[in-house]
Amino acid sequence: MGFKGTYLNKFDEAGRISLPAKMREELKANDWGNTLVAYYAFKTKCIKILPGSVFGKMEKKYLENPPSNERLANAYRGMFASSVDLEINGSGRISIPASHRAKAALGEECYVIGVNDKIEIWNKEAWEAQIAKIEEELSSEDGFDDGINGMLF
Numbered sequence: 001m002g003f004k005g006t007y008l009n010k011f012d013e014a015g016r017i018s019l020p021a022k023m024r025e026e027l028k029a030n031d032w033g034n035t036l037v038a039y040y041a042f043k044t045k046c047i048k049i050l051p052g053s054v055f056g057k058m059e060k061k062y063l064e065n066p067p068s069n070e071r072l073a074n075a076y077r078g079m080f081a082s083s084v085d086l087e088i089n090g091s092g093r094i095s096i097p098a099s100h101r102a103k104a105a106l107g108e109e110c111y112v113i114g115v116n117d118k119i120e121i122w123n124k125e126a127w128e129a130q131i132a133k134i135e136e137e138l139s140s141e142d143g144f145d146d147g148i149n150g151m152l153f
Contacts, residue, residue, distance in 0.1 A: 001026060003114030006131075008124070010108050015101060016093040020112060023119060024092055027051060036119075038096060040082040040103045045126060047096060047104050049086065049119040096121065 007020045027033065032051035041048045050058075058079075067073040082103075086094045096106070104123060111127040113120050122130070 001029065002116035003119050004116075005114045006127075007112045009110060009112050011096070011101070011106065011110065012093075014095065015098055016089075016095045017110070017112070017121070018091070018093050019088060019119070021092065023112070023114060024088065026114075027088075034088045036086040036088070036094065038084050038086050038094075038100065039079050040100055041120075042078055044120070044122075044130075045104055046123070047100055047106070047121040049094075049121070050117065052085070054117050055083070 003023050003026055005020065005022055009017055009020070011017050030051070032053055035052035036049050037052055037055040038047055038049045040046075062076055067076055082100070084097055084100070086096075088094055100106075104121065105126065106121060106123055109124045111122045111124060113122065113127070
């Protein structure tokens, strides 16, 4: 399966956030382990978190097929430069570096969302604006059904 769901969560004073139990269960179910990699996503301005094995596949792809243009090279460069390894502690929390929290404008409250093989942590107001935009696009006449049918069939 994969990560799914939207969870309103809070950082503690040490910059730790509890990973939702369903997401921790998904890590175990997919044998993804407790090692995660987080990076700042420049376009969406959120923190993306991937299981270490999924990130490893991206690293391998990069080595086997280096970027052929500057834009793609910069995308990889930004991702790799901002990547940090995370461990889930015994309480199910992860510690997001202050520099990452600042770049993504993460305050005390934030959203943790599941997006298949990745987890995203969003600024509360930014996610609420993003989901409103998504809902508007998907509720248009040719929005949701066409998009889902294109993915599934």
